[in-house]
Amino acid sequence: MANDPRSLRTALARIRFLGSAKSGTHHSWHMRVTSVALMPLSILFVWILVSLAGKDYNAVRATFADRFLPATVMILFILTSAYHMRLGMQTIIEDYVHDEPIKTWSIIANLLFSVLVGFAGLFAVLKLSLT
Amino acid sequence: MSEVEQRRPLSPHLQVYRPMLTMMMSIMHRITGAALYAGTLLLVYYLVAAANGPASFATASWLFGSIIGQIVLFGFTWALFNHLLGGIRHAIWDTGYAMDHPAREYLVQATAIGGIALAVIVWAFAYMMR
Numbered sequence: 261m262a263n264d265p266r267s268l269r270t271a272l273a274r275i276r277f278l279g280s281a282k283s284g285t286h287h288s289w290h291m292r293v294t295s296v297a298l299m300p301l302s303i304l305f306v307w308i309l310v311s312l313a314g315k316d317y318n319a320v321r322a323t324f325a326d327r328f329l330p331a332t333v334m335i336l337f338i339l340t341s342a343y344h345m346r347l348g349m350q351t352i353i354e355d356y357v358h359d360e361p362i363k364t365w366s367i368i369a370n371l372l373f374s375v376l377v378g379f380a381g382l383f384a385v386l387k388l389s390l391t
Numbered sequence: 392m393s394e395v396e397q398r399r400p401l402s403p404h405l406q407v408y409r410p411m412l413t414m415m416m417s418i419m420h421r422i423t424g425a426a427l428y429a430g431t432l433l434l435v436y437y438l439v440a441a442a443n444g445p446a447s448f449a450t451a452s453w454l455f456g457s458i459i460g461q462i463v464l465f466g467f468t469w470a471l472f473n474h475l476l477g478g479i480r481h482a483i484w485d486t487g488y489a490m491d492h493p494a495r496e497y498l499v500q501a502t503a504i505g506g507i508a509l510a511v512i513v514w515a516f517a518y519m520m521r
Contacts, residue, residue, distance in 0.1 A: 292485070298478070310517045313520070317441070345428045348425075381431075381434065381439075384435065388438070
C-alpha cells in the first residue's frame with residue numbers, strides 16, 4: 261500500500277505517474293484558478309452588459325470597435341467561462357450519470373458544447389471589433 | 392450472510408438530513424451553475440446576432456427586450472451573482488475560515504441575500520441609465 265510506513269518508495273515516485281487515474285488534482289485546481297479569474301471578469305462583464313442594455317446596433321458596434329477594454333474583457337470572460345463550465349458540468353455528469361457509455365458520451369458532448377460556446381463568442385466579438 | 396449484507400449501514404444521503412441553509416445554498420450553487428451553462432447560449436446568441444448585422448441584432452434586441460426576455464435575463468443575472476458569491480463563499484471555506492457554527496451561517500445568509508440584492512441593484516441601475 262502507498263501509505264505503508266515501511267514502504268521504500270519516495271513521495272515523488274508515488275505521484276510521478278499519478279496512479280491509475282492518470283491525472284491528479286488538475287481538475288480541482290483549474291476550477292479554482294478559473295473561478296478566481298472569473299470574479300473580476302464577471303463584474304466587468306455585467307458592467308459592459310448594463311452599459312449596452314437598450315442600446316441600438318451602432319452603439320453596440322461602437323462599444324466593441326472603438327474601445328479596447330470591452331472586447332478584451334468579453335473575450336476573456338467567454339473563454340474562461342467556457343473552460344470553467346466544462347469542468348463544472350463534467351463534475352455534475354460524473355456525480356449523477358453512472359452508465360459508463362452514457363457518461364463517456366456526455367463528457368464528450370459537454371466538451372464540444374463548451375468549445376462551441378467559447379469559440380462562437382470569441383469569433384463574434386472579434387468580428388464586432390475588427391470589421 | 393445475505394441478510395447481514397442487507398443490514399449494512401448505508402451512507403446517509405440528501406433525504407436523510409434535515410434541510411439546512413448551508414446545504415440548500417450548496418445545492419443552489421450547482422443548480423445556478425448548470426443554469427448559467429445553458430445561459431451562455433443567450434450571451435453567444437446576442438453577440439453572434441450583433442456580429443451578423445443590424446437585422447439579426449434587431450431580432451435579438453426585440454427578444455431580450457420582451458417581458459419574457461427580461462424575466463429570463465433577470466434570472467440569468469441572479470444566477471450569475473448567486474454563483475459568483477457562492478464561489479467566493481466556497482473559496483473562503485477552502486482556506487478553512489468561517490466553518491464553525493455562527494460564522495458559516497452568517498456567511499451563507501450574506502451570500503443568499505447578497506445574490507438577490509446585487510441582481511436587483513444592477514437591474515435598477517440598468518433601467519435608470521437607459
